[in-house]
Amino acid sequence: MSEEIDARKRFASELRSHRELHGERGLTQTELAKMVRTSRSTISRLEASPGYIPPDIPWRLDEVFETDGLFNRLYEEIESQGFPAHSRRRLALESKALTILEWSPTVVPGLLQTASYAYALLREGLPRASEAELQNKVRQRMDRQELWRGASPPDLSVVICESVIRRRVGSEDTMRKQLSALLNFTEKRTSLLQVLPLDAGTHSLMDGSLSILAMPGEGMIAYTEGVRSGSIIDEPTEVRALARSYDVLSASALSRERSARMIKCQLEAS
Secondary structure, three states, X not given: OHHHHHHHHHHHHHHHHHHHHOXXXXXXHHHHHHHOOOOHHHHHHHHHOOOOOOOHHHHHHHHHHOOOOHHHHHHHHHHHHHOOHHHHHHHHHHOOOOEEEEEEOOOOOHHHOOHHHHHHHHHHHOOOOOHHXXXXXXXXXXXXXXXXXXXXXXXXXXXXXXXXXXXXXXXXXXXXXXXXXXXXXXXXXXXXXXXXXXXXXXOOOOOOEEEEEEEOOOEEEEEEEOOOOEEEEOOHHHHHHHHHHHHHHHHHOOOHHHHHHHHHHHHHHO
């Protein structure tokens, strides 16, 4: 962990230094943000403590500052220590996706988790991790949600099992905040959240979570995940079969409005 933190600190320091010394007068955070096609708040966050770094940012910084791959190397060092290989590839794809379809049978998907919910999951899943390590992983998970704050966020459709909203994760307050966040998400007209009732019966995606990402110029790519492993599936026939299974699941789930009512009832009862 100390090596990862050192790399993060160096990334932040190099970014701030190169920005302030660029050209004759340096660059403001707003000016640099325009040059690398991101937001000023993202540059500010990266200079303070990198957290999750959008995969397209490092090479753009190398282009602007002509640093011969410095930021890309630091990024790869940080990512190699923060996530397993399959997760790193999924994050890289996720940042470029036009559409994301998510199915989760057990927990709220990471892109919709609150910080306290994520912490409760990580604390149980990583019992030997230090508090600093847990907090860092929570930041990484929360930083993924920068995806929604960009100029052109992907369309997102999510189906969760009813058990996800009924199973308490963390304290009662943690679960209330998470249910409230899901309820707010149901109101976004560019996204879709559905709940699959427990009495919906047997289906072909019962044994794990699934993400399907529509990539520009590449068609669809699927990501499946178990307890300790995950895999990228890009073979077209397999991806089409998984997409079909997702469509069936979505058709079996409650509508947007009925899903929101179920979440609201669970929130009021918690």
